[in-house]
Structures are given as C-alpha cells and as structure tokens.
Amino acid sequence: MAKQYDVLFRLLMLGDSGVGKTCMLRRFTESEFDPSHISTIGVDFKMKTLELDGIRVRVQIWDTAGQERYQTITKQYYRRAQGIIFVYDITSESSFQHLMKWVGDVDEFAPDKVQSVLIGNKSDEELSRQVTKDQGSKLAETYGMEFFETSASTSSNISEAFTRLTELVLQAHHRDVDNLLGALDDYLDNHALEEENESEGTDVNTHRTCAC
Numbered sequence: 001m002a003k004q005y006d007v008l009f010r011l012l013m014l015g016d017s018g019v020g021k022t023c024m025l026r027r028f029t030e031s032e033f034d035p036s037h038i039s040t041i042g043v044d045f046k047m048k049t050l051e052l053d054g055i056r057v058r059v060q061i062w063d064t065a066g067q068e069r070y071q072t073i074t075k076q077y078y079r080r081a082q083g084i085i086f087v088y089d090i091t092s093e094s095s096f097q098h099l100m101k102w103v104g105d106v107d108e109f110a111p112d113k114v115q116s117v118l119i120g121n122k123s124d125e126e127l128s129r130q131v132t133k134d135q136g137s138k139l140a141e142t143y144g145m146e147f148f149e150t151s152a153s154t155s156s157n158i159s160e161a162f163t164r165l166t167e168l169v170l171q172a173h174h175r176d177v178d179n180l181l182g183a184l185d186d187y188l189d190n191h192a193l194e195e196e197n198e199s200e201g202t203d204v205n206t207h208r209t210c211a212c
C-alpha cells in the first residue's frame with residue numbers, strides 16, 4: 001500500500017456549546033455547512049491531510065461537546081493534543097467571557113508544547129455582533145495566540161485558521177518530525193534493499209505518528 005501521509009497530529013476544538021465548532025470542522029473537511037444545531041455528545045473527530053513544506057501532514061481534529069456535562073470526558077483528550085482551537089461566537093458575549101475557563105483548563109491539562117489559535121466564528125452575522133474584532137485580537141495577544149474571525153457559513157478564513165494551527169504545530173515539533181523522516185528514510189532504504197535481495201514485493205505501510 002502506498003504511503004498517504006508523513007506525520008499525524010491531533011488538534012482539539014474547544015469552546016461553548018453553539019459557537020459553531022462542528023460546522024467549522026465540517027466546512028474544513030467536507031466543504032459543507034449544515035445550519036441545524038445538533039449538540040455534539042462527548043467527542044467526535046474528522047481527518048484531513050495537508051501538504052506543508054513538502055511534508056504530508058494528516059490532522060485528526062477532535063470536535064468536543066461544549067456542554068458542561070461532558071467536561072469530564074472531553075478533558076481526557078487535552079493531554080494528547082498537539083494543537084488547540086479555542087472558539088467563541090462573535091454574536092455571543094458570554095461565549096467570549098467563557099474563554100478564560102477554556103484556556104485555564106488547557107493550561108492545567110494539556111502538554112507544555114501545545115500550540116493554539118483563537119477564533120471568533122460567525123463573522124457573517126455582522127448585525128448581531130456582540131464582540132468586536134479588536135476585543136478578540138487583544139485577548140489573543142494576551143494569551144500569545146494568533147487570531148482569526150471565521151465563518152463556517154460562508155467559509156471565510158476556515159481553511160486559513162486550521163492550516164495556520166497545523167503549521168504552528170509542525171514548527172513546534174520540527175525536530176521530532178525531522179527525526180521521524182530520517183528514520184523513515186533509513187527504513188525505506190533498508191526495506192528496498194531487502195526487497196531487491198529477496199526479489200519479491202511487500203507492502204510498505206509507512207504512517208508515522210508524532211509521539212512528541
């Protein structure tokens with residue numbers, strides 16, 4: 001089987017119920033938007049492969065339930081994430097206020113190297129806006145995060161935000177990725193030699209998960 005990606009990263013989406021996490025993920029992975037709101041139960045995930053700097057990066061994106069009652073379950077996923085997407089809804093002041101809680105939880109449970117971005121979603125709802133772009137941008141600066149306003153509805157900035165976080169994760173784990181790629185090259189060279197010697201084909205499944 002031909003290899004389909006070089007490295008796998010896990011990204012996690014966090015934010016209040018109804019801010020649009022599921023819609024953003026569907027927009028990014030399936031280019032679709034469904035206006036109905038069916039609350040996520042626990043966690044769900046989707047995959048997508050991006051090519052960055054010639055490296056095929058497969059991202060496994062975990063969509064968590066924003067509802068309080070699932071917090072015990074969702075917190076178990078923090079530790080294994082390399083990237084976090086904090087989402088609020090620009091038409092909901094309370095979802096913006098609650099970011100403090102989400103970021104605090106991540107500081108407590110996620111690994112030190114974790115990369116994150118802040119997203120104000122529903123930018124198409126300008127008339128109902130309760131949080132200014134400047135407020136979002138300032139909070140992101142305070143947390144040391146990059147900031148995007150997105151719309152899952154119109155697709156504005158969706159791909160840019162997910163791709164940027166993946167780039168940040170790749171940069172943060174560059175050394176580990178280089179080691180993985182080096183180890184893979186050695187493995188492939190040895191394997192090719194073995195194949196030549198044995199004169200018979202064997203499938204090579206070369207998926208690597210960054211264990212950083």
Ligand SMILES: Nc1nc2c(ncn2[C@@H]2O[C@H](COP(=O)(O)OP(=O)(O)OP(=O)(O)O)[C@@H](O)[C@H]2O)c(=O)[nH]1
Pocket residue numbers: 015016017018019020021022023024034035036037038039040041064065066067121122123124125150151152153154
């Ligand atoms: N106008 C507008 N509506 C959006 C946008 N994104 C999501 N919505 C709507 O917001 C509602 C909630 O979206 P979801 O994606 O289900 O929200 P969620 O954050 O996953 O919610 P939980 O699963 O409960 O945590 C739905 O009715 C969506 O149609 C957007 O960019 N613009």
